Amino acid sequence: MKLSKEVPNSSSYQHLPAKVLQIGEGNFLRGFIDWMIQEMNKQGVFNGSVIAVQPTPHGKVLPKLAAQDYLYTAVLRGRKNGETVDYHEVISSISGGINPYSDWPAMKRVVESADLQLIVSNTTEAGIVYQEEPYAGDVSPLSYPGKLAALLHHRFTHYEGAGDKGLYILPCELIEENGKKLKSIVHRVAEDWGYSEAFFEWLDHSNVFCDTLVDRIVTGFPRGQEAEYRERLGYDDELITVGEPYHLFAIDADERFKDIFPLHKAGLNVKWGGVQEQRDLKVGLLNGPHTLMTPVGYLAGADTVLGVMTTPSLRSFVEQGFLDIQEALPMKEEVKKEFTSGVVDRFLNPYNKHFLLDIGMNSFFKYTSRLLPRLKTHAVRGELPETLVLALAALLVYYKPVRTTEKGLIAERGGEEYETRENPVVNTLLLDTWQAIEEGRITILAAVRSILSREDIWGEDLDAMNGLAERVAAHIETILIEGMAAAVKKVVGSGSVKS
Structure with a gap:
């Protein structure tokens, strides 16, 4: 019935x-x-x-x-x-x-x-x-x-x-x-x-x-x-x-x-009232970690938030990400820690299957609004947290297309296809860029610089951020050659890189 x-x-x-x-x-x-x-x-x-x-x-x-x-x-x-x-x-x-x-x-x-x-x-x-x-x-x-x-x-x-x-x-x-x-x-x-x-x-x-x-x-x-x-x-x-x-x-x-x-x-x-402080906490320490973990976790083989949080290496990556995000937020330390503790409990909810592919829709917009402000705060201090940089690199690989449909790009993990959702401008850029990389017409570093420089996507020229393109390109090469698990292993515990 x-x-x-x-x-x-x-x-x-x-x-x-x-x-x-x-x-x-x-x-x-x-x-x-x-x-x-x-x-x-x-x-x-x-x-x-x-x-x-x-x-x-x-x-x-x-x-x-x-x-x-x-x-x-x-x-x-x-x-x-x-x-x-x-x-x-x-x-x-x-x-x-x-x-x-x-x-x-x-x-x-x-x-x-x-x-x-x-x-x-x-x-x-x-x-x-x-x-x-x-x-x-x-x-x-x-x-x-x-x-x-x-x-x-x-x-x-x-x-x-x-x-x-x-x-x-x-x-x-x-x-x-x-x-x-x-x-x-x-x-x-x-x-x-x-x-x-x-x-x-x-x-x-x-x-x-x-x-x-x-x-x-x-x-x-x-x-x-x-x-x-x-x-x-x-x-x-x-x-x-x-x-x-x-x-x-x-x-x-x-x-x-x-x-x-x-x-x-x-x-x-x-x-x-009080929307702004609540928003900064929630977007920074709940939505931000969601966007951080999605391309990394999915390409590492996890399908859900719970899958990420119960895989030791991925959980260590997310926990390091929490710390990097906390350092870029202006609230009192006890407020941030208490909120983070609650979020971790919510991520570990055994009942809810929160699929990474669902969170991954429109990820370029989500990275821009949820993680980019934290990355910029760190950059002003002369550092680039590897968790935020790897998440950006993983995002570009997450959208690496094997074919297209009228709805968007189709990518692949372990020989199995998955659908992505992004706006047409981003889809066209990624399709053309990955094709140019595979045909040898452009290096990965040059491709990353081209993508990061698109103010119509990021709201500013991210290629102007000292050292970012080089770190993103290095992570992409690791992901493509050694796999996401190796990329995560290199990042966990590495903290921030001075630029």
Whole structure:
């Protein structure tokens, strides 16, 4: 039996008014925001539902959600307050879904609703970027900021600029000042499209773009455990979403929003304000180590975070990485150590299979936002931590293509192919560069210099960082000739190299 409305479950909240438009329907939002909304609905403090939106033209999740009547199972497994948690629940906070690329008018109808109060998103770090694109009004823009600009303008027009019809915008993407950045890009897109001064006035004074920070490890579908879950649940669910019990939502918002979205009244771990310090800790000491370990661990033969943490050499590499990252963060030592200790416990959660290939999506953006700031801090001090340098070298090898598809580059580990996900600019660069290396038209060092110098990828010329290209190239040669295990062995315990 497949999960649907015909499967008995404790409660349904799909009849509640659609107060949330959610750009994205992936594992994280389902295991975080939609679960939180269910918790608030269970306690009668929110009383609203979600319309989920497919964020890209090639999305696969929305049809699966629709086939299950927009129901899915959230599974939380791990430790909380010293107790083992192993809990599951059918989540019914999503009342509908829209593919904007096939039904843009439906998106317009949603933002015409007086029930709508907020727009949330998780389009990855790669989603909040400026993209010059046309908009004629009848077809969805491709970028998320483009969609948001068009939808806000439609709501402005529909309500004739009414000041009380603005929305709260909550981006969950892991970039610094995500609300402010999203707002600035929406401004730029609206300027491209020649929107009126009255619209900009309404955009700035009737809408609130909130800086946020989200924290929960959500591993998604439990691949390889389908039979176990079928027996446990009594039904098939293609969208089981597994995560850890721990969660944190930090939001910079006004007092009114606390009443509109009262997470605290449902006993959820929300921090109103203080986003920047929480972000620096989380991005630095949870997301950073994830990005650090992914290409290194995967090319060394591990498939999951737990696999990395239970392989002695890889765990030593990650632990050295934690120390290198800590040294580049400005918080008090006891704060950093306490946070790191908690993260290590979360990484060692035996219940969650957090696949490295999932973490590896859009890794160039992730390295830039999560690890590059730490590398730059060390570089100013005249040192290059080998953990951060090896992670960068491994990243370039991780994307070494054996062939391409319309979705991206296909790479290989131990004779088995795996899919990667990156933006087209990076894919083209890596495809051309690796081809030139293999044909002998360019040396590895020259190739590394060429890649590091791309300001459009890194935001600056990394080849100007003294000694970085040489160290990255040396690690790549070790990986290609001796293997990743040998590269890790050379790094563990080596610390930082003075430049």
